Amino acid sequence: MTHNTPLSPRPLSHLGEAAQCRVLTTRALREHGVSTTVANERCRPGGPWQLLLPGVYLLRQGPPTSDERLHAALLYAGAERSPSPSRPGSLERAGHGPPAPAREAVITGLAALSLHGFAAAPSLRALDRIDVLVPRARRLRSTGCVRVVRGHGLPQPEEITGLPVAPVPRALADAVAQLTDAGIVRRLLIESVRGGHCEAAAVVAELTQARLLGRPHVVDAVDTLLAEGRALAEGRLYEMVFRHWLPEPCWNVDLRLPGGPPLGGVDAYWPDQAVALELDTRAPREDGAAQWSEYARKREALEGLGITVVHLTPGKLRESLEQQAAVVRTALMTAAERDPAEYVVVVPR
CATH class of the missing domain: 3.40.960 (Endonuclease; Chain A)
Known part of the structure; x- marks a missing residue:
């Protein structure tokens, strides 16, 4: 196969319409028989594909969906693998998606809170950046729609729509680290306990670990959070006695x-x-x-x-x-x- 040979759709024909099947890495395309040169040619103006992030391709034109952006961010961070071409048709026959993600990175920050269902968090479509939490030793740079957040260790992720997502307390800490609007910070913290996502103490522990309690607007929001958490706990205590x-x-x-x-x-x-x-x-x-x-x-x-x-x-x-x-x-x-x-x-x- 030369670079001028027309690309046959056969190697990719078994992939479905799910976002993780439309977004592939350079390595995955190579395994499908598509060289990097051919992939880049397909991303030229007027071509059928586009390069979303370094080494991550979207196999169609047009704005990426929120799911495609999330999967692209994780692929860029090395947190999940593209579908394997080892047995064409096997994905459809078995009724399964791609292999489970290797836990090298998790979605965090406002994107994670949106996935957790926070009303106070912007929608995924409205976010310019997707925060991805990786181990501190990883040599990875923020680029495009991906902001790399480093931590000493990754928390045990929660799986939401098949994606590894940071637990609410950690996602909140990573989101608050980027926010300066006191009102938004307060609304996010209050929703974490009022919405039943977690306890106030768990949130404060993550904020303390992230050394965010020195910021005045965070301290004020934490005081409100603790008062809200106590009021909810007292309400449950009254309910326990009478029920x-x-x-x-x-x-x-x-x-x-x-x-x-x-x-x-x-x-x-x-x-x-x-x-x-x-x-x-x-x-x-x-x-x-x-x-x-x-x-x-x-x-x-x-x-x-x-x-x-x-x-x-x-x-x-x-x-x-x-x-x-x-x-x-x-x-x-x-x-x-x-x-x-x-x-x-x-x-x-």
């Missing part, structure tokens, strides 16, 4: 010894059973060690007085409300088997 017919506690109270110093506040307290419940909505920030020390001190003091402390996290309430209700019910039912607790004063907050 599962638990005795109604004293809500949001401070405990103290008669005439003594305050012991600290709890989210719910059952005086007759001496059971206190505390929501752990602490977020891993710079003062995390001090927060943990204060929490441990309060719990030790209460348990030293014979008060049972039930510790719940927002994540546990979101994932297994019935199971957490059973934990609280057990603590209440076994109160009679314990030694009587010291009398404490209950003060509304």
